[in-house]
Amino acid sequence: MAGSDKRKQSLYFPEDMLKEIQHEATRQDRSLSWIVQKAWKIARTEIQKFPSINDDDSED
DSSP states (O other): OTTOOOOOOOOOOOHHHHHHHHHHHHHHTOOHHHHHHHHHHHHHHHHTTSOOTTSOOOOO
16 A cells, blocks of 8 residues: 555654644544644645755845
8 A cells, every 4th residue: 555654753842832732633533643744744835935954045
């Protein structure tokens, strides 16, 4: 099944943010992983608009 590759990864969130994610996961009866994956899918097009840390901001 495509897209079923599961890899263990540690992610670190500020405590308040983690509590919000946990609350939402409980409210929806979903896993933390599911919530974070759905949030990424929703937000990724906006995040891709952010400049890279390596982008040159100065105009020559």
